[in-house]
Amino acid sequence: MKKLISILVILLSLSFFLEAQKIDVYQRPLQTERSRDFDAKHYRIALTFDLDKKYFEGENQITLSPLRDDFRECRLDAEELVVTSVLDSKNNPLKFKQDEKQIIVDLSQTYAYGETVTFTVKYNATDPKAGLFFDEENPSNPRMVSTISWPDNAHHWIPCYDFPHDKVTNEMIITVKDKYKVLSNGRLVSVKEEKKTRTKTYHWSQELPHSTYLFMLAIGPYAVIEDSLGSLPVTYWVYEKDVEDAKWIFKKTPAMIDYYNKIFGYEYPWAQYAQVTSPRMGGGAENTTATLLGQGVIHDKRAEQDFSWQRVIAHEVAHQWWGDLITLRTWSETWMNESFGTYCDYLWTQHDNGEDEGAYALLGKKNQYLREAHTRYMRPIVFDRYNRPHDNFDSHTYPKGACVLHMLRFILGDKPFFRTLKHFLHKHEFQAVDTHDLMIAVKDVSGQNLDWFFEQYIFKPGHPVFDISYTWDRDSQKLLLKVIQTQDTSQGIPVYTMPVIIGITTAEKKISEKVWIKQKEQVFEFPVKTKPLLVRFDEENYLLKEWTFDKNLDELLYQLQNDDVIGRSWAASELAEFGDDSRAINGLIDRALNDGFWAVRRNSVEALGRLKKRKHIDLFKEKCKDPNSSVRVAAIEILGDYEEAELVSFFVKRFKEDDSYLAQAETLRAIGKCGDRSQLSFLKEAAQMKSPRNVIQRAADWAIEKIGDAAR
Ligand SMILES: [Zn+2]
DSSP states (O other): OOOOOHHHHHHHHHHHHHGGGOOOGGGSOBOOOOOOSEEEEEEEEEEEEETTTTEEEEEEEEEEEESSSSEEEEEEEOSSOEEEEEEETTSOBOOEEEOSSEEEEEEEEEEOTTOOEEEEEEEEEESOSSSEEEEOOOSSOOSEEEEOOTTTTGGGTSOBOOOTTOEEEEEEEEEEETTOEEEESSEEEEEEEETTTTEEEEEEEEEEEEEGGGOOEEEESOEEEEEEETTEEEEEEEOGGGHHHHHHHSTTHHHHHHHHHHHHTSOOOSSOEEEEEETTOSSEEOOTTEEEEEGGGOOOGGGHHHHOOHHHHHHHHHHTTBTTTEEESSGGGTHHHHHHHHHHHHHHHHHHHOHHHHHHHHHHHHHHHHHHHHHTOOOOSSOOBOSSGGGGSSTIIIIIHHHHHHHHHHHHOHHHHHHHHHHHHHHTTTEEEOHHHHHHHHHHHHOOOOHHHHHHHTSSOOOOEEEEEEEEETTTTEEEEEEEEOSOOTTSOOOOOEEEEEEEEOSSOEEEEEEEEOSSEEEEEEEOSSOOSEEEESTTOOOOOEEEEOOOHHHHHHHHHHSOHHHHHHHHHHHGGGTTOHHHHHHHHHHHHHOSSHHHHHHHHHHHHHHOOGGGHHHHHHHTTOSSHHHHHHHHHHHHTTOOGGGHHHHHHHHHHOOOHHHHHHHHHHHHHHOOGGGHHHHHHHTTSOOGGGHHHHHHHHHHHHHHHHHO
């Protein structure tokens, strides 16, 4: 019998239901890099805001340099903006036309390549639908303004050339009522107060060039928490009510910058680093020097175990190099920003929480990609077919690309890999880049031509699927390991060339050997004197892969006890297939109770849960008190599935005693499965409790409906 890893069983059954959602991404329109006839140099933006009227007016003084010799007509992107006049550098009016998407300025004379052209566009706007948002005061946030210029929405609040390959410096001179504070990119030059009008004017200056999608503005009655890394100002802009939680939530920001400074070999490039909360964001937007974060980043201390934003914070910090300092040239190259950001949040997790948490975070990224590959589509990572840039911000760009970078690191080796990153950042600082620039950087630094690697993982879709088996022969003292690549290669998915580490453990010794997979089917021979206790394919877990590896009970039990966290978790899931076998069950019970890593305990609990034996109820009850909330959630869910009325009082007690919102929510669902109408008042009361993402309320509502359905 061939078995897939447990996660895949889930994925495959999920794919059956989601078949209808599969997308043919190759039907999307072909997109190419935009052509332009000037290079924008500087935008000096001065705006006055009226938050009551959701209105702003002002100007953008544009300095640019033509990229042609007969430059007279200048086209700028501008939507939802009312342009009132355009003035040349001597304040003479210039003719202009405006359509829905652009303003076309007649510069009244021609300019040649390399000359400097300056003119000013005066404009106003009322409550735009994109780019810049006015928000009214409500229980979650104060009255405020925030922007999301990503991916091409800066021109909804600034007339400009709005494509990432044009890098430009800018000033933002913003006048607001004096009760508000203003954050923007770069360095705060001055704050001038006008007593008569009760206004303040904030002058921010971004003195190093960046792309327009990174332009930002946040206006509100913010509390500003000041922190630093050496001479670098680090600030956290939050709502008054959030100050105390923000202090511990953002506390590690300077350490993250410090860590990245060291591993990238490039000192943080900008004048400051601010983080600001907004109701307009789900995750984060890595505006240069000032990241906008969803206000969900703020939560109480007990939510941290289930709803931590530390990885998002680390991801956005890393973008200050990967995205802001060097920037994708077009939206087909999203991985140049997001895969690096995602790989860096893994690196931070590993640095801050240790090897095991790091390994598990990376496994999570692999599975996230595989889910998309199975249920939606497979596409090359660099992909020029999309309706809008958002289409490419998917699980190919974020997690798959991060896993590909991890494999690149494996092939190059740690030192050459990080040397390459350093070289790449220095060589292309303040530039727009594409994958070929990275391929050249790899050659520059390591001397290695790895074009084949990029070809199979970046420019082609898919991933390898391995079928692995081995035989050991006592007489010849040889182990033969057979590796077959079983992926369907009909749709452009290649047969992969990759190194892989094979680990073989016997009672006498342990060997680890790197071999190269190059063919669809290969057999590797190893001299092994005694019967192997464990044969490990892809030791250290470098590869992005699916695989089947049919192992006997003895080997799985050994692996469950002795392998790394990824191997132990995998063995736990595999052991579920051995059903009633007492050795398998005892092995799983032992790991459920005693393993040092939560995911192994959780997988062991889940493997036992699949057997649904009444004799394990007490074990699951005990695991409802595991120190890790994710193990508790798994145990509570399994117990709920017994649908035993006598467990209800246990769940009520757990609800009262557990400090995890997710575990509490699971106890409510368990009550829904096991309970009767007498629980309704308890559930209704629970539904009133506040929790992140309303998990408690949603679980209570689910349970109430479940009991209602059962009573019908
Ligand atoms: Zn990102």
